[in-house]
Amino acid sequence: MNKDNIQTNLLFDQQHIWHPYTSAINPLPCYQVVKAEGVYIHLASGEKLVDGVSSWWTAIHGYNHPELNKAVQEQTQDFSHVMFGGLTHQPAIDLCRTLIDITPSGLDRVFLADSGSVSVEVAMKMALQYWACQGNGNKHKFITPRNGYHGDTFAAMSVCDPVNGMHSLFTDSLNQQIFAPSPQTRFDKQWNEDDIASLEELIHNHHHELAALIIEPIVQNAGGMRIYHPEYLKRCRQLCDDYGLLLICDEIATGFGRTGKLFACEHADISPDIMCLGKALTGGYMTLAATLCSEDVAQGVCQGEPGVFMHGPTFMGNALACAVANASLKLIQQGDWQQQVAQIEQQLKNDLLPCKNLESVADVRVLGAIGVVETKSAVNVAEIQKEFVKQGVWIRPFGKLVYIMPPYIISQPQLKQLTSAIYKALKNNK
Known part of the structure; x- marks a missing residue:
């Protein structure tokens, strides 16, 4: 490609295409x-x-990658996508079976979605509907540590750090959640019991209105790339059990081996009630995410009215994405x-x-x-x-x-x- 064509393309891009976290007035170079x-x-x-x-x-x-390329090409020859309402297909079945097998124990239901942010929306919606269907509609808030990041859609924004989460302009439009101090004990340092005290006090005081605690296990990623002690996550699980909260682990960034464990939860040897997956799920080929939950949550969500989980992305269970995710997970399972x-x-x-x-x-x-x-x-x-x-x-x-x-x-x-x-x-x- 000659220099003139490159400059023409980049000029058009600069003037007409909006890139992530970039100003339309003074955009970053591409x-x-x-x-x-x-x-x-x-x-x-x-x-x-x-x-x-x-x-x-x-x-x-x-x-x-040749194996991932092959998976996409072979699936395209059969079909690229069919609606997931009332229909299913082998790539989705294989993917969900594998996810249930490899994730922490007890996560036996899978909801497939489009992106990581949507999987967080789904997780939060599950938690709210779960408690509403148990007759506890007053449990409608979430607690989360500061310095967290869970996505840019509105429910996800509400549990991002209110200061560095890049969403301060929307404060008046977001649901008001409860924020605990971020964990301070580093991964490789001696655990400090004081680290959990503030979170425990907040849960003690607000548990009657809390649906769930949502947290990025071990690594707070886009909120500061902070790496904290596994004991903090263990104590989160214990507090949720003691006070009747669901635990949502956002493994979108940490899942599939990034922290040295297949899932970061494994550093603390805990299993959440709901887990969000995305990013590396397809090996970087296509957008796909999954929200897994326990059978208790799945059954609880569907008790009483409306009797169903009211969520259904148009491209839910996309066959191409599921096929390439299966190929990526096969590579992961080779070890x-x-x-x-x-x-x-x-x-x-x-x-x-x-x-x-x-x-x-x-x-x-x-x-x-x-x-x-x-x-x-x-x-x-x-x-x-x-x-x-x-x-x-x-x-x-x-x-x-x-x-x-x-x-x-x-x-x-x-x-x-x-x-x-x-x-x-x-x-x-x-």
Whole structure:
């Protein structure tokens, strides 16, 4: 593609296409992609970039994977989509059977949805309907730790951090939820019993109006990339049991091996009442999400009026998405991810630790295939991404966080290219 065509395309994009979290007045620069394979993104302008964020944490097997390609192609030859109301199909049946098998025990019902945010909406709706159908309609609020992020749709926004959740303009339009202080004990530090005290007090005082506690297990992702102690999650499960709340675990970002466990709940050896899945579910190929719940929740939701769960996305159970999700889960079940993620974790610890000595850096933290460098002040996204592209890597920082969540198939030299780029960029960022 010649330079004139590239510039024409990018100018049109800038003037007419709205990208995520971008201003229409002063949009961030965009780079045109022509191909992606393995861990590489190829730009129209000729650069070949190592992808450090797996296309927002989805492409865990890399791009253009032959097994995933094959699954899509074969399913297309049969049918791409049929409505899920009154119809079913083998890809959906196989997917739901696998999800029930591999998720924590007790999650025996699966609701398929379009995206992670929708799966959170579904989970919250389930919790509210569950209590209403038990004659406890006064249990209509949610409690959640600060620094959480659960999506950009309206119910999901209401349980995002009210300060850093990017939704402060909508405060008057959102349902008012109850926020506890965020967990402070780090994953690798000694548990501090004081860490749970505020949450316990709030639940004690408000349990009569609380439908559920919703939380991102072990890693608070877009709300700050904070990695907390498993004991906090264990205590959340205990408090929900003691006070009659449902526990919703949002595993959209952490599921499918990202933290070193297949699901982050496993670090605390707990099972939620409702679990949200998305992102890596299809290996980054298509949008698909799932909300799993216990049989008790499923039965409770459908007792009394209206007798059904009133939710039904048009593309629910999309056959193409289910087929490629099945292929992705088959790769996961081969078990290679365990060694891959362990190797990534060790290299991230070795390679990112020197960033702590940089003047601009406040903290470095690593868990599984997640590496986070927190700076003392917000980075200039446009400038630092330009620098990253020059170094042959794709890293998308936000706020004070320069992080990487690479595909599991990344090699040591490719990962070194990412970590070296971060060190160099932040060393020059005085």
